[in-house]
Amino acid sequence: MLQILIYGAVSSAIYAMLAVGFTLIFGVARILNLAHGSFYALGAYAAYVLTSLLGVPLFIAAPLAVLIVAGFGVVMERFLVRPLRSSQLAVLMITLAVSLAVEQALFITFGSEYRNVPSFVADKLSIGGVDISGQRLLALVAGVLVLLGLWLFIQRTRLGAAILAVSQDPEAAQYMGIPTNRIFSIVMAISAGTAALAGVLVSPFLTVQPTMGLLPMVKAFAIVIVGGLGSIPGSIIASLILGYSETIVAYLISSSWTELVSLVAVVVTLMIRPSGILGRRAAF
Amino acid sequence: MTDLLEVNGVTKRFGGLTAVKNASFTLKKGEFTGILGPNGAGKTTLFNILTGFMQPTSGTIHFNGDLVRELAPYKVVNRGMARTFQLTRPFVGMNLLENVLVACMSPRASQDKDKEARASYLLAQVGLGGRDREPVETLPYGDLRRLEIARALATRPDLLLLDEPFAGLGSSEIEQLAQLIRRLHREENLTILLIEHKLREFMALVSRVIAMNFGEIIAIGPPEEIVKNEKVIEAYIGKTEDAHAPA
Amino acid sequence: MKRISPIDIAGGIIVVAILALAPMFAASNYLTGVLTVCAIYGIWASSWDFMSGLTGRENFGHSLFIGTGAYTAGFLSSIWSASPWISLPLGVVIAIAFSLLVGFPTLRLRGPYFALAMLSASAILQRLCLIFWEYTGGEEGLYGLDPLIKNPLHYYWFVLAILAVTVIALTLLAQSHWGLLLRAIRGDEATCQAAGINVTFYKIVSLMISAGFAGLGGALYAHYQLQVSPPLFSVVVSITVIIMVYVGGIGSIYGAAVAAILLTLLTEMLRGFGEYRLWIYTLTLMLILFFLPNGLIAPLWRRMTERFR
Numbered sequence: 005m006l007q008i009l010i011y012g013a014v015s016s017a018i019y020a021m022l023a024v025g026f027t028l029i030f031g032v033a034r035i036l037n038l039a040h041g042s043f044y045a046l047g048a049y050a051a052y053v054l055t056s057l058l059g060v061p062l063f064i065a066a067p068l069a070v071l072i073v074a075g076f077g078v079v080m081e082r083f084l085v086r087p088l089r090s091s092q093l094a095v096l097m098i099t100l101a102v103s104l105a106v107e108q109a110l111f112i113t114f115g116s117e118y119r120n121v122p123s124f125v126a127d128k129l130s131i132g133g134v135d136i137s138g139q140r141l142l143a144l145v146a147g148v149l150v151l152l153g154l155w156l157f158i159q160r161t162r163l164g165a166a167i168l169a170v171s172q173d174p175e176a177a178q179y180m181g182i183p184t185n186r187i188f189s190i191v192m193a194i195s196a197g198t199a200a201l202a203g204v205l206v207s208p209f210l211t212v213q214p215t216m217g218l219l220p221m222v223k224a225f226a227i228v229i230v231g232g233l234g235s236i237p238g239s240i241i242a243s244l245i246l247g248y249s250e251t252i253v254a255y256l257i258s259s260s261w262t263e264l265v266s267l268v269a270v271v272v273t274l275m276i277r278p279s280g281i282l283g284r285r286a287a288f
Numbered sequence: 289m290t291d292l293l294e295v296n297g298v299t300k301r302f303g304g305l306t307a308v309k310n311a312s313f314t315l316k317k318g319e320f321t322g323i324l325g326p327n328g329a330g331k332t333t334l335f336n337i338l339t340g341f342m343q344p345t346s347g348t349i350h351f352n353g354d355l356v357r358e359l360a361p362y363k364v365v366n367r368g369m370a371r372t373f374q375l376t377r378p379f380v381g382m383n384l385l386e387n388v389l390v391a392c393m394s395p396r397a398s399q400d401k402d403k404e405a406r407a408s409y410l411l412a413q414v415g416l417g418g419r420d421r422e423p424v425e426t427l428p429y430g431d432l433r434r435l436e437i438a439r440a441l442a443t444r445p446d447l448l449l450l451d452e453p454f455a456g457l458g459s460s461e462i463e464q465l466a467q468l469i470r471r472l473h474r475e476e477n478l479t480i481l482l483i484e485h486k487l488r489e490f491m492a493l494v495s496r497v498i499a500m501n502f503g504e505i506i507a508i509g510p511p512e513e514i515v516k517n518e519k520v521i522e523a524y525i526g527k528t529e530d531a532h533a534p535a
Numbered sequence: 536m537k538r539i540s541p542i543d544i545a546g547g548i549i550v551v552a553i554l555a556l557a558p559m560f561a562a563s564n565y566l567t568g569v570l571t572v573c574a575i576y577g578i579w580a581s582s583w584d585f586m587s588g589l590t591g592r593e594n595f596g597h598s599l600f601i602g603t604g605a606y607t608a609g610f611l612s613s614i615w616s617a618s619p620w621i622s623l624p625l626g627v628v629i630a631i632a633f634s635l636l637v638g639f640p641t642l643r644l645r646g647p648y649f650a651l652a653m654l655s656a657s658a659i660l661q662r663l664c665l666i667f668w669e670y671t672g673g674e675e676g677l678y679g680l681d682p683l684i685k686n687p688l689h690y691y692w693f694v695l696a697i698l699a700v701t702v703i704a705l706t707l708l709a710q711s712h713w714g715l716l717l718r719a720i721r722g723d724e725a726t727c728q729a730a731g732i733n734v735t736f737y738k739i740v741s742l743m744i745s746a747g748f749a750g751l752g753g754a755l756y757a758h759y760q761l762q763v764s765p766p767l768f769s770v771v772v773s774i775t776v777i778i779m780v781y782v783g784g785i786g787s788i789y790g791a792a793v794a795a796i797l798l799t800l801l802t803e804m805l806r807g808f809g810e811y812r813l814w815i816y817t818l819t820l821m822l823i824l825f826f827l828p829n830g831l832i833a834p835l836w837r838r839m840t841e842r843f844r
Contacts, residue, residue, distance in 0.1 A: 038595075038654075092647070094824055097777070097824055101824070105814065108817065112814070219658065225654070225655050233647075261666075266655075267655070270652065274641055274652070340728075361725075361728035365730070373729070377726045380722055390719040390726075390727065390730050391730035393716055
């Protein structure tokens with residue numbers, strides 16, 4: 005029982021980190037970013053290159069990896085997505101092209117074999133008789149801290165207020181003198197950064213390989229549809245639902261069946277309440 | 289004569305704002321009625337509710353004796369209630385004929401076997417005859433309104449709802465369009481409900497007025513009574529400097 | 536509606552004739568095989584274009600229909616030893632069933648739900664093939680399918696004929712009143728509603744048609760390769776098809792088929808580049824998005840034949 009509680013929380017935290025960035029950039033800039041999974045994969049690979057190949061200490065490598073990927077996201081938004089923003093279809097196509105290009109680039113550079121990243125914390129902890137690796141616990145703690153930080157950032161800072169304003173009404177925000185394009189860049193950086201952080205954190209205990217971004221992205225879609233496109237609290241709730249139901253399914257039936265959970269969740273949501281749990285309101 | 293449309297206690301709230309408050313009225317077959325009200329009085333919201341594009345928060349709508357609330361917009365059209373949009377929405381990349389043809393494919397138009405001929409006839413009816421192959425992009429505003437009307441007529445409506453057909457038109461265009469609408473009402477035996485916020489064009493056309501202000505119906509009656517109604521005068525004269533004041 | 540002009544018919548006949556005779560000049564089973572794959576991609580691309588090109592609802596998981604069609608053939612022929620001729624109709628039926636499963640909940644909604652659901656569904660099905668490996672053969676997939684027609688050249692002609700029928704049927708549909716409605720849906724759904732048109736119905740039926748042809752292509756592919764494997768469901772297959780349609784010119788159908796054939800041939804020529812092949816594809820897509828938003832093949836053909844119309 006306790007095992008489900010802890011492992012479910014870890015999955016939920018990772019999913020939430022992925023989904024929040026995906027829904028944020030949609031809510032604010034109306035960009036449906038199909039390259040979101042690439043950020044996750046790039047984060048993991050950046051951690052691998054920095055630690056295993058260049059020998060950079062982990063506590064420097066992790067933030068560095070996040071920064072690199074955030075920069076990649078900003079460049080992608082500025083030079084590839086922004087010129088095509090007038091057409092929703094073109095945005096979908098270009099972000100998809102980016103995700104394929106990234107996957108192929110990783111494949112060509114690193115080959116398809118699995119890569120290993122050393123653990124940040126080697127210790128195993130025991131909570132109430134349940135063994136859990138320190139790395140998983142770190143992912144959980146980091147996830148919660150990131151979400152909390154993001155919430156405070158948006159609620160308490162001027163920049164956060166501007167992001168909120170753009171998500172509610174981009175045109176009005178522009179009239180009020182908010183530089184929407186700069187906001188898009190910032191949100192893209194946050195979105196790419198959180199996804200990369202998730203990739204960095206899971207890299208020691210999940211397999212690092214070129215196609216690793218696709219499935220988490222599908223999960224992010226599912227979460228965002230269940231939670232409501234563009235709603236951050238909705239995607240956090242949906243992350244919890246999905247994280248826990250997958251853990252329960254894995255525990256009770258078999259881990260092979262977990263892939264079906266997100267599919268069922270999406271279909272049920274679309275049938276019963278297509279706008280998602282929290283509907284399509286502002287980002288917060 | 290039976291009531292064609294019966295609106296009972298329709299209310300629509302958006303969050304804290306009540307856009308339409310407890311609206312009730314009826315339309316008889318063959319009547320030509322106008323909804324009058326300043327901008328933001330809830331006229332277009334009411335239209336959207338009647339035609340199924342929005343669901344009311346509460347209240348009922350009966351059309352031809354059937355409850356039409358919660359029907360999808362296309363189903364409302366297929367019961368015989370067709371509308372035009374204030375901001376015309378033609379299908380870009382198609383010619384005039386194709387624009388009307390789309391509506392000729394609706395179930396109510398199934399009796400029209402030769403769709404092209406029917407669409408061409410309707411274009412002629414609204415004064416766009418002989419221009420079937422013209423692209424829709426180059427059409428002036430007044431002609432776009434005519435195209436909207438032709439498309440609505442293609443669905444063979446019993447009730448035609450016109451959303452501010454005169455908005456943005458010059459005075460000669462208004463006169464011609466008013467003639468067209470009057471002729472349709474007379475010759476095609478159409479019941480018409482028309483939204484307008486300018487009094488002048490309006491009073492000459494309609495036989496009955498529903499006056500709205502701040503989401504509420506404030507008066508119903510023939511035009512000559514409405515212009516004397518105190519509430520209406522207050523709603524309009526209260527801001528005489530407004531360009532939409534009575535002429 | 537728009538009549539198909541004689542020059543288009545003439546062009547079509549010439550292209551089909553060249554394709555049919557091509558293996559005669561350089562008689563090699565390799566070339567025949569490549570051309571067979573060309574024709575199958577032509578079926579996939581034109582069927583994608585019919586739904587997504589006309590209605591503007593972008594389907595990011597065409598491989599779902601391709602894969603289900605192919606796996607239907609795989610199960611029937613390799614496991615239950617059914618006659619390969621049953622694979623074709625059943626592949627169509629199963630693909631259509633999947634189109635209803637995804638299309639029904641998502642096509643009535645506005646927004647990107649349909650695109651996301653298609654992409655997710657194909658990715659999940661690919662995973663399921665690996666998870667239930669006892670039944671699907673896992674990574675290796677199913678093999679030992681019976682060929683439909685033993686002679687490769689005859690099989691190629693058969694597939695080419697099906698491609699021709701597909702393009703003709705879909706073009707006629709696109710030029711009919713039906714196609715007009717689909718294009719109207721692409722333009723403005725609210726206006727369609729105001730015109731009394733049940734847009735959801737038309738979108739779902741067009742997806743069913745699209746899925747049916749894609750499933751047929753999938754079954755044909757399975758009986759050409761004589762095996763099926765999970766990459767048939769992959770996003771890469773869907774994207775390849777979409778790139779073909781983009782190069783061909785969205786909504787033209789014949790352009791998609793021609794582009795599919797040319798790009799498949801090009802892919803074969805680029806085989807030497809190995810891993811870089813997909814890179815080149817992705818780059819092509821980006822360049823087209825930026826510089827040729829209307830595509831290449833169909834606009835070019837229209838320009839060339841302008842004075843014969």
